[in-house]
Amino acid sequence: MSKPARTSRRSGIRGGEAASGWLFTAPMIILLGMFLVIPVLMALWVSFSDWGGRGSPFGGNVKFVGFDNYSTLLSGGGLAEQDFGTALRNNAWYVVLVVPIQTALSLLLAVLVNRQILRGRGFFRTSFYFPSVTSSVAITVLWLFLFSSTGAVNKLLSFIGITGPNWFNDPSGILHNFLQLFGVTQGPAALTDGSFLGVSWWDWLAGPSVAMTAFILMAVFTTSGTFMLLFIAALQNLSGEVTEAAMMDGANGWQRFWKVTLPQLRPTLFTVLTLGLIGSWQVFDQIYTGTKGAPGKTTLTPAFLSYQSAFNNQEWGQGAAIAFILFVIIVFFTLFQRWVLRERSVSNRRMRPYLSVANGATANVVAASALTGAGSGSPGTDSPGSGSDPDSHAPDTTGGTR
Amino acid sequence: MQRRTSRWMIGAGLTMAGALALTGCSSSFGGTTSGSTGSAGDLTSDSSKTLTVLIGSSGDAETKAVNAAVASWSSSSGTKATVSVASDLNQQLAQGFAAKKPADVFYLSTDALAGYASNGSLLAYGDSLANKDDFYPSLVKSFTYDGQFYCAPKDFSTLGLVINTDAWAKAGLTDADIPTTWDQLETVAKKLTTPDQVGLAIGGEYARAGAFMAQAGGNLMNEDSSKATANSAEAVAGLTEVKKLLNDGVLKYAKDVGAGWGGEAFGKQLSAMTIEGNWITGAMSSDYPSVKYTIAELPAGPAGKGTMQFTNCWGIATDSPNQAAALKLVEQLTSKDSQLAFSTAFGPMPSIKSAASDWKAANPVLVPFLNGADYAVGTPTAKGAADVVTELNSKLESLKTGDPQQILDAAQKNLEALLK
Numbered sequence: 001m002s003k004p005a006r007t008s009r010r011s012g013i014r015g016g017e018a019a020s021g022w023l024f025t026a027p028m029i030i031l032l033g034m035f036l037v038i039p040v041l042m043a044l045w046v047s048f049s050d051w052g053g054r055g056s057p058f059g060g061n062v063k064f065v066g067f068d069n070y071s072t073l074l075s076g077g078g079l080a081e082q083d084f085g086t087a088l089r090n091n092a093w094y095v096v097l098v099v100p101i102q103t104a105l106s107l108l109l110a111v112l113v114n115r116q117i118l119r120g121r122g123f124f125r126t127s128f129y130f131p132s133v134t135s136s137v138a139i140t141v142l143w144l145f146l147f148s149s150t151g152a153v154n155k156l157l158s159f160i161g162i163t164g165p166n167w168f169n170d171p172s173g174i175l176h177n178f179l180q181l182f183g184v185t186q187g188p189a190a191l192t193d194g195s196f197l198g199v200s201w202w203d204w205l206a207g208p209s210v211a212m213t214a215f216i217l218m219a220v221f222t223t224s225g226t227f228m229l230l231f232i233a234a235l236q237n238l239s240g241e242v243t244e245a246a247m248m249d250g251a252n253g254w255q256r257f258w259k260v261t262l263p264q265l266r267p268t269l270f271t272v273l274t275l276g277l278i279g280s281w282q283v284f285d286q287i288y289t290g291t292k293g294a295p296g297k298t299t300l301t302p303a304f305l306s307y308q309s310a311f312n313n314q315e316w317g318q319g320a321a322i323a324f325i326l327f328v329i330i331v332f333f334t335l336f337q338r339w340v341l342r343e344r345s346v347s348n349r350r351m352r353p354y355l356s357v358a359n360g361a362t363a364n365v366v367a368a369s370a371l372t373g374a375g376s377g378s379p380g381t382d383s384p385g386s387g388s389d390p391d392s393h394a395p396d397t398t399g400g401t402r
Numbered sequence: 403m404q405r406r407t408s409r410w411m412i413g414a415g416l417t418m419a420g421a422l423a424l425t426g427c428s429s430s431f432g433g434t435t436s437g438s439t440g441s442a443g444d445l446t447s448d449s450s451k452t453l454t455v456l457i458g459s460s461g462d463a464e465t466k467a468v469n470a471a472v473a474s475w476s477s478s479s480g481t482k483a484t485v486s487v488a489s490d491l492n493q494q495l496a497q498g499f500a501a502k503k504p505a506d507v508f509y510l511s512t513d514a515l516a517g518y519a520s521n522g523s524l525l526a527y528g529d530s531l532a533n534k535d536d537f538y539p540s541l542v543k544s545f546t547y548d549g550q551f552y553c554a555p556k557d558f559s560t561l562g563l564v565i566n567t568d569a570w571a572k573a574g575l576t577d578a579d580i581p582t583t584w585d586q587l588e589t590v591a592k593k594l595t596t597p598d599q600v601g602l603a604i605g606g607e608y609a610r611a612g613a614f615m616a617q618a619g620g621n622l623m624n625e626d627s628s629k630a631t632a633n634s635a636e637a638v639a640g641l642t643e644v645k646k647l648l649n650d651g652v653l654k655y656a657k658d659v660g661a662g663w664g665g666e667a668f669g670k671q672l673s674a675m676t677i678e679g680n681w682i683t684g685a686m687s688s689d690y691p692s693v694k695y696t697i698a699e700l701p702a703g704p705a706g707k708g709t710m711q712f713t714n715c716w717g718i719a720t721d722s723p724n725q726a727a728a729l730k731l732v733e734q735l736t737s738k739d740s741q742l743a744f745s746t747a748f749g750p751m752p753s754i755k756s757a758a759s760d761w762k763a764a765n766p767v768l769v770p771f772l773n774g775a776d777y778a779v780g781t782p783t784a785k786g787a788a789d790v791v792t793e794l795n796s797k798l799e800s801l802k803t804g805d806p807q808q809i810l811d812a813a814q815k816n817l818e819a820l821l822k
Contacts, residue, residue, distance in 0.1 A: 052521030054499045054721075078819045079789055149660040169657040171799060295657075296796035311496045313786060314517030 047320035053310070069317035073325065074197070080309075080318060084325075085197025086297050087305045091281060093208040094301070095333075098219045099276045106224040106272065107265075110231030111257070125232070132225035139222055140289045144168060147214045167214045171296030173206025174213055209298030215286055223279065227272045234268035235261075270341050274334055281330050302326045445527075445725035453483035453727055456498075456505035458491035460748060467747035468735075475734045481727045499523045502721050506728045510553060510717035512544050516785035518717070519547040525718040526550040527729055533736060536754040543625050544780040545715045553715035554736045557750035559679040560774035561613050561709045563698045564664075569594055569674035570696075581701040584617070584643055591652035594674035602647065603673030604664050606655035607795040609781070610677050613710050615640030616779045617703025622791070623782035623817060630817035633810040636705060641806035643703070648802045655799070669693055679712060680771040684749055699770040711778035713753065751775070782817070790816040 042057060050065045051057040073084045113124045131139065146152050147167035154164030179185075186192070187202030194201050208216060238261065246260045262269075284303040287293065293300035293308070302322050310319030455472055459465045469485050476483045488494040491509060495518070498504030504523065518524045528534065528542070528551025541555035565580070573593045581587040591601030604610040608622070615621055620636030623629060631637065647653035654673070661667035664676035669690030676682075677700065686693060700709050716732045718725060734740060741752035742760055751772055752761055762769050781791065790813055797809045 053496055053517075054521045054523045055502050056500075079786070079793060079816045082793075083789065166657060166660065171796065293792075296799055297792065311493050312514070312517075313789065314496070314521055315786075 043320045043323060046316055047324050049317055051316050053314045053316050057316075065317070069321040070325070073318060073321055077198070080315075082198030083297070083300065083305060084302070084322065085199035087300045087302045087322075088197065088329075089199055089204050089206075090208065090212055090298055091283065091301045094212060094216055094219070094283060095277065095280045097208065097216050098223075098280045099273060101216075102220045102223050102227060102276055103269070103272055105220060106227035107231050109224060109228040110235055111261075113228070114232055114235045125228075128228055129225040131222045134222070136222065136285045137289045139218060140286045143214060143218050143286075144290060165210045168211045168291055169295050170210035171298045173203075173209055173298070175205060175207030177210075178207075209295070211291060211295055211299050215283070215290070215299060218286065219280060219283070223276065227276065230268055230272055231265065234265050238264055266341060266343075270338065273337055273341070277333055277337065278330055281326060281333075445525075445530075445729060446723055447726035448723040449481060449727060451723050453481060453507065453722075453724060453731060454505045455483060455485045455731075456488050456491070456494060456508040457485060458509050459487045464744075464748040467744050471735055471740050471743065472731070475731055479727070479730060481724070481731075483731065499719070499721070504719040504721055506719055506722040506724065507731055508717050508719070509556065510715050512713060512715075512781055512783050513788040515545060515552060515715070516547055516783055516787070519550075519552055520785055523720055524552050525720045525722070525725055525728075526552045527718055527725070527732075528552055528554065530729060531736075532733055533754065536756050537736075538753060538755060538775050540625075540711060540775070540778055540780060541713055541753050544711070544713055544783060546626055547783060549626075553717045554732050555753035556714045556716050556736065557741060557744060557753050558711050558713035558775070559681060559750060560711045560771050560778045561610065561677050561679050561700060562770045562774065563700050564668055564676050564678055564682055565696050565698060566668065566671065566674045567694045567696050569599060569671070573674075580698045583701050584703055587701045588647065588650065588652065591647065591675065592650070595652050599671060600654045600659060600673045601652040602675045602677070603654050603656050603659055603661070603667035604677045606657065606799050606801070608791050608798065609710060609712070610664065611641060611644045611798055611801075612779070612781070613677060613700055613708060614643050614703065616708030616710065616777075617700065617705060618643070618708070619703070619705030621779050621782075622794075622813060623784060623787070625779075627782045627784045627787065628821070630814050630821065632814040632817055633807065637810055638806050639704065641801065641810060645801050645804075645806055668695070680749060680751060680768055683768065697767060697770050699773055707774075707777045709774040709778045711775070711780055713780070784817065784820045786820045787817065790820065 046057050047069055048064055048066065049057060049062050050068075051062045056062075072078070072080050075081065109128050112118070113121050113128065115121075118124070148154075149164075149166040149169070151167075153167070157164040187200075187205075191202040191205065192200050196204065242264070243256055243260055246256050251259065282303050283301045284307070287299055287301055287304040288307070291299045293304060303326065306319045306322040306326070308319075309315040309322065453476075455468070457465070457468055459468070465485070465487055472483050472485050486505070492514060495504065495508060495510075495514070499518070499521075510518070510524075515524070519526070528545065531554055533554075534551070537555055538558070541558055542551055545552050545555060563581070570579075573590075575590060575593060579586070579590055581590050587602075594601040612621065615637045618636045618640035620631060620634045620638070620640055622632045622637070624631055644653065648655075656662065656664050656667040656673075656676075659667050659672040661670060661672055664673075664678045665682045665685045667673045668676040668678070668682070669686060671693060686695065699707065702708070716735060718728045718732065722728055736754065738752070738754060738757045738760070741754060741757050742764070744750060745752055745761060746764070751768075752758070758772060758775075762772060781787070793816060794809070794813045797804065797812065801809065
């Protein structure tokens with residue numbers, strides 16, 4: 001079918017279409033090229049050069065230095081490597097805590113405000129979304145006040161008899177602090193002797209510092225609203241029929257959420273996790289306006305370190321190299337997460353209870369697709385999720401393999 | 403398929419070429435080789451352009467004072483000049499240098515000197531200044547990189563001992579008790595320490611603890627930052643003294659008493675003494691006007707008196723089209739009259755010796771700060787030293803339980819790596 005169509009497009013009456021296509025997309029391509037592609041390529045070149053920040057990076061006296069900037073960061077053994085390791089450590093903990101918490105919280109909020117019986121849904125939706133529309137700089141300043149040693153948060157804690165920490169001045173890691181409760185102040189030799197990127201394994205396991213924890217709370221507070229909106233949109237797209245069918249089969253509310261609703265939200269879940277992952281690996285403005293890496297470098301993040309090495313220390317090559325390493329990290333985690341969330345056929349072990357109940361093969365398919373949310377495999381059920389999925393990937397694998 | 407790919411390639415190629423041509427319109431994109439290496443042999447003097455002065459201002463008073471000084475120079479010399487205030491000085495400077503259109507004259511910190519000097523952005527004009535010999539030698543050292551005196555110190559500050567006079571009298575101390583040695587400092591700090599007030603509170607960082615190192619005769623690097631001396635016996639002795647005071651409970655870091663810096667701890671009367679620079683007077687009069695205080699020189703250690711100094715300079719860009727006029731402007735801005743006017747407006751100390759007696763007469767209370775100029779040491783200026791100091795600061799936070807020798811060994815290793 002598609003082959004003859006393709007050849008006919010080239011000739012005759014449709015011959016000029018390609019040219020018009022290019023013409024119409026040209027403004028955007030030029031804009032993107034000029035402000036995105038070319039700067040990125042220039043930065044890539046800077047990361048391989050010894051450019052010092054004066055004049056053009058393509059000037060005659062800028063030399064190609066190969067992977068020098070990268071090796072200084074990854075195996076230089078100096079302060080640059082140690083700083084980079086510290087920044088990665090800080091940001092990794094940030095991601096590990098922010099992404100799951102904000103996803104879970106936004107899903108919870110979405111489910112809560114999506115219920116038909118809730119009064120004043122509009123009010124709740126707006127108030128949950130409000131932090132997202134406020135500028136992050138303003139919220140950072142607010143946070144600095146709330147979490148100061150004599151701030152509102154510590155006042156609240158004092159009402160229940162807790163002496164709050166000196167939030168933004170406390171560099172101790174929360175996991176270390178937790179272990180300290182049991183008298184563990186020094187890591188085992190196995191952890192303190194070995195190190196990765198100039199940071200000992202024991203310090204990698206320190207957990208986010210108390211200061212970083214305040215930023216984690218802030219990220220959850222500000223982004224949950226945005227992602228709640230995405231989940232609400234997806235929830236409203238779900239057809240009630242599948243849920244009704246599950247009800248008829250005797251599934252209770254808890255089971256309906258985990259086994260029917262959530263699987264259908266998979267494409268949105270993927271979007272939310274990906275956006276969350278990218279956003280939280282690139283933390284910059286909070287750090288820039290808030291702590292600038294202090295206390296004890298525990299709020300240093302790769303994005304901020306990149307800025308600092310370039311603009312404050314004139315190490316432009318290293319700054320650019322950090323940015324590209326960060327890019328690789330983000331791409332890796334996005335692909336990894338895509339692989340984890342991929343559509344899978346139902347395993348035989350899971351399928352067994354249904355096989356013993358149902359007899360026909362068709363019944364199996366329906367049951368399976370209802371379970372995994374790959375509704376498009378079964379005839380008659382409109383797949384609600386895949387429509388809003390920007391990169392819908394092979395939606396009919398379940399049906400296909402059956 | 404082949405044809406499609408090649409078309410796509412042509413399209414993409416055209417786009418890239420177009421975009422490159424467009425970006426090429428912004429001047430000097432590639433190909434420009436910088437001949438001048440930043441020496442002040444022959445200065446450029448294209449008087450058709452307006453001189454731009456970029457400053458990082460502490461507030462309206464400073465902006466107004468600099469504006470007035472530049473305007474008066476402008477009218478007397480006939481060269482146009484404008485002042486702009488940077489919101490992020492480092493970033494705006496870096497952008498200017500990268501675009502080869504930097505501000506002609508700008509504030510420059512000791513931290514940033516090495517970076518810009520090493521990439522050739524800065525004009526090393528220090529030796530051509532008419533008033534070169536009038537600057538304090540220690541300040542000149544702070545702006546010497548690779549043996550060249552780069553830029554004229556704008557003004558400076560030193561650290562002094564700030565004492566709450568009410569607490570002092572309450573503890574039964576008199577003027578004769580103002581400490582001049584470490585032993586005396588320990589004694590008065592102990593007397594001043596009460597359940598709600600610690601004797602001495604300082605910021606837990608090199609910029610304060612370094613004064614003790616200086617009093618013991620050490621510092622992180624030697625005077626011209628060509629050799630790392632962080633783990634010398636003298637430097638270790640200085641830090642050991644700080645540790646001792648911390649463990650005796652008579653010295654606390656400002657953040658441990660719930661303050662952001664020494665001045666805040668002192669102003670909120672959480673401590674009876676602090677070690678801060680002359681900028682503290684501004685905070686005291688605006689935020690804590692009821693606290694009465696006096697200022698003394700820091701006590702001497704085993705190697706005599708010692709304090710830290712902090713300074714900025716007037717940088718001139720190598721790429722400035724009118725370096726000659728910029729130099730004249732800087733000479734005017736560092737003259738006695740201008741510096742005394744700046745001092746009245748926003749409080750820094752003049753960087754030239756000839757203004758000292760006038761300044762002391764005008765600020766009798768602050769004399770100990772200026773006396774510090776004779777024995778003050780600067781922060782290291784080697785490229786990347788600021789990072790080492792940040793790292794050191796993070797270690798100093800746990801000095802109470804840490805080992806000064808180990809902390810300084812690590813700093814030594816990092817500093818040595820900079821000099822390779």
